Amino acid sequence: METKQSVSEILADIRQNWPEWDTPETAVMLGIIRLNDLVKERNIRILNGFGLTQAGFEALVTLRAQPVPRRMTPTDLYQAILITSGGMTKVLKQLEEEGDIVREDHSSDKRSRYVRLTSAGEKRAEAVMTAVSEDEKRALQGALSDQQIAQLGKVLLRTLEKLE
Structure with missing residues (x-):
């Protein structure tokens, strides 16, 4: 694995050489x-152990999060995990x-089919x-402390609500 410059080092370079972009927003986004x-790197290592891609993992957990019978149309599923329809077909x-x-x-729609999680898929997702x-x-x-984790979660969700 290649070693990357840390965000702190990048921000120090910006502070020294491009001070107009030394802002809290730059630090947050970086x-x-x-x-x-x-x-993603950590998840890939774990998912490889289960023989899954990131998209496969997202599809399984999205289906698992649905009410019984844990099914969705392929269109709803690919929109939920932000993947192309062609990529979804492969997954x-x-x-x-x-x-x-x-x-x-x-x-009710003969042109469409549901994708349903099997009991084996449910066990794998879990x-x-x-x-x-x-x-x-x-x-x-x-x-972070438990309190900091909870606060970070709230801040991130609030930010996502504004950006999505």
């Missing part, structure tokens, strides 16, 4: 971007081959989510 990269094919999902006829959640907990608790 931090969010780097944090996203680090979380669904793999999950179906692995027995995590089945396709069912749509009762196992991988447990592994990811435990890793996230270790990472955050190593850096």
Whole structure:
């Protein structure tokens, strides 16, 4: 794994060489971007152990979060996880081959089908989510108190509500 310049080092360079961009907003956005990269790297290592891609993981946990019978149309699913329809087709094919999902006829729209999570898919989603959640907990608790984690969550959600 290549070593990247830390956000603190980048901000120090900006402070020294481009002071007009030495703002709290710059620090926040650079931090969010780097944090996203680090979380993805950690998740990829975990997901590889389960034979899943990031998109496959997102599809499984999105379906698992639905009420029983844990199903969605492919269109609703790809919109929920922000993937292209072509990418979703590939993900669904793999999950179906692995027995995590089945396709069912749509009762009111004969042109569409549902994607339903199987019991095996539900177990896989729960196992991988447990592994990811435990890793996230270790990472955050190593850096922040429980109160700080809760506050950060509120701030991030408030920001996302404005940006989405």
